[in-house]
Amino acid sequence: MAEQTYALIRFQEPGGNKARAGLLVGExxxxxxxxxxxxxxxxxxxxxxxxxxxxxxGNGTSLTLADVEVLAPVEPAQVLQTGANYRKHVIDLAAAHREPGEDEAEVRARTAEMMDSRAGQGTPYFFIGLPTAIASATDDLTLPAYSKSHDWELELAAVIGREAFRVTPEEALDYVFGYTMVNDITTREYVFRKDMPAIGSDWYRAKNAPGFLPTGPLLVPAKFFGDPQDVQVTLKLNGQVMQDESTQDMIFGVAKLISEASQTMPLRAGDLVLTGSPAGNGAHWGRLLRDGDVMEGTITGLGTQLISCRDEIPAESGRS
Incomplete structure (x- = not known):
């Protein structure tokens, strides 16, 4: 008899206020x-x-997927994010941010050479996210009123299964419990500090607003997921495909990311390791998120995210 595949979810029943874990088999x-x-x-x-x-x-007590509210599938203590980890994405960003007068073809060629060298000799670029930014795969995304430069970044995320500290790339995938999907929302104008350019990136302000990490809906155990370097990451904005890339385009694969991250700090059971965003972000298209936008995200085997965007309504001032 063939093994029955399944995923894990977190959910609550209608009218309930208690989150539960569930085994999802079909519907x-x-x-x-x-x-x-x-x-x-x-x-x-x-x-x-x-x-x-x-x-x-089918032989015991069960609910149907349509009858429950699906929550974010994990509650990590740590969220580790990876920047600049898809070759085409980095090349596109370099072209988009080139200096006035620079030739685009030259910038692309120079950046491609740098990324190829980095893949062979460099190390991943990590930063820390806050678990408070996690939301479900269907929660509305409130676009903070302080900016109009909010962007999407759909990513594959590995969920750590047991403590991993200074593990090798060869053994790193043995420490992965499973995989989920995260849309790593970014406020582009806050990425670089204009008042303190020598400090560089400000990932706290750029990425940690409430709901900026829509996660799930599924947590798929690694034994059912297959090769994390051979799945498709696709994001549609209002039905139009914006991101559509294989994880084969990663500069550093999942095993390398986990190994390198574990050299500095222990990764704990339930932690999220985001693996970077492929090409096709709003910065590339010159089209950032607006009120009423709907993002549909899919990664092979990990279900579908459906996120509606809503402008924040600023609180009125001067009222008692």
């Missing part, structure tokens, strides 16, 4: 007693039980 949701972090931490002992539960789906 059936099988409620679980453990929370999602505990499931990840105790996977060695629970995996066979969940396999058996999935195989017997």
């Amino acid at each position: 059936q949701v099988l409620p679980l007693d453990e929370d999602i972090t505990s499931l990840i931490q105790h996977w060695d002992t629970l995996e066979s039980q969940l396999d058996a539960l999935a195989a017997s789906a």
Whole structure:
């Protein structure tokens, strides 16, 4: 008998206020007693039980996916983000930000050469995100009123399964519990500090507003996901394809990212490691997020995100 594949979700029932973990088999949701972090931490002992539960789906108590509210599938203590990790994306950004008078073809050729050298001899670029920015795969995204330069960045994210500290690239994927999808929203005008250019990037202001990390809907165990370097990342804006790239375009693959990240700090069970955004962001298209926009994100095997954008309505001042 073939193994029954499944995904994990976090959900709550209509009218409820308690988040639960569930096993998703087809359109059936099988409620679980453990929370999602505990499931990840105790996977060695629970995996066979969940396999058996999935195989017997339909024989016991279950809910339907349409009848529950799906939440972000993880509650990480740490969110590690990766910048400039897709070759075409970096080349596009360099072209978009070239100095006046610079030849675009020359900028692209120079940047491509730099990225090829970096892939062979360089190291990944990491920064830290805040778990408070995580939202579900269907929550509305409020576009903060302080800027009109909010952008999308759909990414594959690895979920760590057990503590990984100073692991090698060869063993790094053994520490991955599974994979999910994250749209790493960015306020472009805040990425670089104009008042303190020597300091460089300001990722706190650029990436950590409420809801700036729509996550999920699914957490797919690694054994069902396959090769993370051979999936398609696609984002549509109001039905128009903006990002559509294979993870083969990564400069540093998932194993290299996890290994390098673990050299500095221990990665813990449930932590998120975002792997970078492929080409096709709003900065490339000259079209950033607006009130009423709808983003539809898909990554092979990880379900669909559907995010509606709404302008923030600033609180009225001067009222008691």
